[in-house]
Amino acid sequence: MKPILQVKHLSASFGESLAVRDVSLDFYPNTVTAIIGPSGCGKSTFIRCLNRLHEEVPQASADGSVVLNGKNIYGPGVDPVQLRRKIGIVFQKPNPFPSFSIFDNVAMGLKLAGIKKKYLLYEYVEKSLNQAALWDEVKDKLNAPGLSLSGGQQQRLCIARALAVEPEVLLMDEPTSALDPISTARIEELISVLKKNVTVVIVTHNMQQAARISDFTAFFLLGEMVEEGETSKIFTAPREPRTERYITGRFG
């Protein structure tokens, strides 16, 4: 299988402090890759480098290359704005745009990309909300504020918002850590359906979650990638003792 996204020797830092050190990792199309590791190990920074959101933080910088479909996104002449339409992200806390309706939350990416035709927007919104398994719950109140939804619904709204611009890769930064178990289960179900259309990279603190939903897993520690491979192998027969200690919860 040919990787859709290849990370080569990626390092990322905030000012002087190095958050990600020399990570190389491949992502394959229509798979779910989980990135696990303790807090502060650079997981979030790592995936934020994949759509160049990292550099929006003052003084942040990244070094190395990330190749999407054969093209280095850190190469000269790459417009991060264009790139981000191909690599979407869902954040830890659900963050619908306040003061926008459910419809507008999903349609905003397209509207601001210049799509004005109402029926076209409606079509995309319906499709995205369907993909995010939210359509049935909100189809009668598309004009209600996005913030009027419950936390789990808001997160699915954010997923729909990210899907509306039809990305090839969907990054998820601990998307369920602020949600209750039922909402978490719904999002996990959703991810396994979503991978038919997009490649998913998910950061998670929850190892059961990683084991349940991912095809590949990468273990990060102190800004370095310790080990990566098929999820079944990582969780049953890790090569590195550090990985084993972490996944068995004996990290000290």
Added chain:
Amino acid sequence: MSENDFALSQPSERLSASGYLKQNTGQREDALSQFILKSYRRRKWVSRTLILGLGLAAIIVLTPLFSVFGYVLVQGLPALNLEFFTQLPKPVGEVGGGMANSLLGTLLLIVIASSIGVPWGILTGLYLSEYSPSKRAGFIRYCTDVLASIPSIIIGLFIYAIVVIPMKRFSALAGGIALGLLMIPTVARSTEELLKMVPQHLREAGLALGIPRWKVTLFIILRGSVGAIATGVILAVARVSGETAPLLFTALNSRLWPTGVDQPISSLPVQIYTYAVAPYDDWHQKAWAGALVLVLLVFLVNLITRILLAPAQRRGH
């Protein structure tokens, strides 16, 4: 250590620290609860006194507002009639007439001032909050504060020098520009403060959709705080609509209907001033009425904007 450990403890163990504590706990509890009760009574008393004091302070703060409003109402209401809102001022000696031209003039000046001060102020606030590097922002912020603290009469003099003299006449335009300049710092700072309250992750959420930064700023961040920013704008409008000094040698005054922005124009504050310093009782009456209208005008603008923005603000919550 549980209760049983002590029950089983032998006399020899009583010398240990835990044994000693156990022995004396009974007395200590009494003394402690006494102390807590006493201190609680004291704290409750202090709390009551302070809350009373705060209430008093609030009343003291509100007193000037209501007494000014009440006094202006009592003095101005008798002179207020339809004529006041529809007619031009009568020449000295003739009773009657109104301040319609001043009212219209003030509205016109506010429109000119807002069309300069609001966009300029909002753009400055946007730049400060979204784009400028922190050092430069600090400098600009400082300059804005200095501009805000410049006495308004100085602004009037400045506009007199750069607009009135070259145009060779007093004009509504000059007055509007002077008021507009006064609006900029208020609008800029309130816009900046409000935009800073927008969490960073919302900007990132917008950027992550492949939306250019300027569009995120304009259509997501700014639109989301439009209600709050409007409140800042109202405050600025309210502030300048009562300004007199900068109008004295820019817009001057006029006894006629406004005919164009390049002509001198009457305004409520200047007209109130003119009437108040004149030695005629009828004019004094009119000055009070004018003052009442000015206060009501500010109040109305405030109220209407709030009502208009209420749906937008509700959607935000």
